[in-house]
Amino acid sequence: MEIFIFTIGAAIYLVAVNLLIKGHKSLNLRFGWPTPSGLANNAICYFFFAVFICAVIPFAFFFPLWLNTVAPILQSTQTNRALLILAGGIVLSLAMWLNYKKTKQGSFNNGL
Template sequence: MQIVIFTIGVAIYVVAVNLLVKGQEAVNLRFGWPKPKGFINNAACYFSFAIFVFLVLPFAFFFPIWLNALLPVLQPTQTNRAILILIGGFVLSATMWLNYKKTKQGSFNNGL
């Protein structure tokens, strides 16, 4: 039963990361990123980026470890914790790539 709840938690995690990245993208587009005009728009873009750095990144990287601590599916070893952090990083990077490759933001359209 724990594996089923863990799988549901992972699905909710992937959807939440996707929604958070889409929200960040929507806020940036709303304020004219990558070339915001005016001090208020520029400050809003950097403020939303600060929120992204301090809230979304730790959530994306460390939620799999927290979920495994709550519902121990994997043994709590150092290797498994490292694997869960890497999975969190992969989920975040894949989500950002999939969301930003359709827009004209950043270097995703320059072949990088």
């Protein structure tokens, strides 16, 4: 039963990270990023960036670790915790790359 809960949680996590990044991208594009016009649009873009840093990045990094405490699949060792945090970072970086690779926004505009 724990494997089922972990699998469902991991699937929800992958979808949630993807949707959060798509939402961040669409909000930024809505307010004119990378060249927002006006003080209000510039402030809104930086506010969304601050929310992204304070909410989305910790969620993406630490959710796999939390999920393993709810439905323990891996033994709770220091190495496994580091691997789960690393997996969260890989998921975040892949989701960012896949969502931004076709736009002219940020450092992904050269098709890396």
